[in-house]
Amino acid sequence: MTSSAPASAAGPAWALRCRGLHRHLGEGEGRVHVLKGVSFEAERGQVYAIVGPSGCGKSTLLYLLGLLDRPDEGEIEINGRRMSNHDDAARTAARGEHIGFVFQFHFLMLEFTALENVMMPMRKLGRLAPAAMRERAHALLDSVGLGAKTHRLGTQLSGGEQQRVAIARALANQPAILLADEPTGNLDVRNSNLVFDLLTRLAKDNGQAVVLVTHNPEIAQRCDVTRPMRDGLFV
Amino acid sequence: MTSPNLRIAYRFLTAKKRAMVMSLACTILGVGLFIVTQATTSGFERFFTKTILGINGAIRIEDKIQDTMRSMAAAGGGDSHFARRDGVKYIEGIEEPQALMAAVREFPNVRGVSAVVRGNVQLQSAFKLEDAQVFGIRLEDHVRVSDLAEQVTNGSLEDFRNSPTGALVGRVLADRLQLAVGDSLVISARGASRRVQVAAIYETGYREVDKTNVYLHQPEARSLLKRPSGATFLQISLHDPARAPQDAARLEQVLRHSVKPWQEREKTWLAVFRALRISTMITVSVFTLIASLAMFNTLAMIVLEKTKDIAILRSMGYERRDVTRIFLWQAGLVLAVGAVAGALLGAAVTWLVAQVPLPINGIFKTDRFIVTWDPAHYAGAVLTAVVMVMVASLIPARRAARLEPGDIVRGTAQ
Incomplete structure (x- = not known):
């Protein structure tokens, strides 16, 4: 299912759109055509699940949508602005301002406390004063249930807690788009449900588009839209 | 510490304590020995100059x-x-x-x-x-x-x-x-x-x-x-x-x-002193070269170990130049501490050397090791360390900046 939305005075209802994305990976004889002309849209306030077997191109699509990678062909628009042909600096700036990432292995910076990890994207964007950054980071950690552990280093948190910090960090700059690559893939059932609920509740509260890649059918079922992929195409 | 890049650099560096201490020790030694050798060689040269000016005028x-x-x-x-x-x-x-x-x-x-x-x-x-x-x-x-x-x-x-x-x-x-x-x-x-x-x-x-x-x-x-x-x-x-x-x-x-x-009159001796000063400078620069190699090694290790951190920083909006700066800041932190400690070490050893009894009588007369206290030696030592360490640090820093976050997250970073 692909949803499309008409543009309003405040901008398009969709936060993210791509058209005809192609991507090859590898070199020479090992070169694989991973994405074969994928198109996709994500509206604000909606949660999308991209599902499919390993190697079908889900994560590759997610990294392209998150501007972490460049397509060989096709277009990507973020908040109505075409980004696929921009230089690295513009794409990096767009990531910092409009996109939040949650990865399977959380990727917390372990030498920093939970609070510092959440403040890190805010410090780069520089939109808030230091005191306001600190206040927002505290509020975000409160909202993911870690208000009492703000000063713990990454190494002093459990896997579930680290993933919750990663969610708070992804939301730090109030991005329009939240991209999650197997956010519950490394967690037990209880923590999986907790993390998914948090992700969807916070995104819905803030009107953010959430796109997550998952192997977990239960998680996928609970999303607003599920997009199955096979061999580099949505089916 | 207000700069986010400096803050990250500090944490990355202090997480690799052993390698950092090794780089720091080499920098301190490089700066310190540079100062001591310049203080002693130019000490004798200046004393000789003072002696001959005191005899034959300028x-x-x-x-x-x-x-x-x-x-x-x-x-x-x-x-x-x-x-x-x-x-x-x-x-x-x-x-x-x-x-x-x-x-x-x-x-x-x-x-x-x-x-x-x-x-x-x-x-x-x-x-x-x-x-x-x-x-x-x-x-x-x-x-x-x-x-x-x-x-x-x-x-x-x-x-x-x-x-x-x-x-x-x-x-x-x-x-x-x-x-x-x-x-x-x-x-x-x-x-x-x-x-x-x-x-x-x-x-x-x-x-x-x-x-x-x-x-x-x-x-x-x-x-x-x-x-x-x-x-x-x-x-x-x-x-x-x-x-x-x-x-x-x-x-x-x-x-x-x-x-x-007097420079023409005493050119033979002055040439000897100049050759001595240059040879010791070359010898001591080897220590600074070792310091720069140690810094290169430390940063190269940190780049290898922190590829995921680099990817997450890039995903959060940190630019390539931020990544370069994070690694150059690490070199800068080692240099700053190394330069201050090296200068103190240099000054302390210079003072100790000046206490060493050394009777010389021939082209001048002294009963102690002669040293010169010259700020130019300290500036020269620090400048040499800065140039060598920063040049050595540029390679890993640029390598870190070139890493593609997509490749790292996919686990295919080279």
């Missing part, structure tokens, strides 16, 4: 230039005159020292000028006979162009001043002739002899001088050497001895006499 004027057709033609072209010295002939000595001295005093860098009458003599003490050189001086003039006042070790300059037949005898010569202050000796030259009294014994530390030079009052020397007028040379001291070559060139052009600056 500039000597001797021998009048006899104009020839060739030199006169060249003189019209300004500096080209000096390039054609082979066309110049000289007349020995200074014919009109007073006029020349008055002209020399007009030069702003000139501190003092002394006319000297010199001649070969024989000294006869009660013990033995020695060859020597007599220098006839006007004491008031000569103390302004030499360190004679500080070089007197026995007797006093005042005794010499008050004794028209007094002599200042070098320490080595006095020992050879077994002379003490108050003893008399006979000076013979050109068939004439005179009895003089040792008013004082001086020691410059330059053995050749202490072995041969005897100072007499100029009237006494003129009488002995049968030279009623003129002078052998003019000795000049300068406010800024480093400018001696320029002043000498100008003096030669204006006064039409042969003028030699």
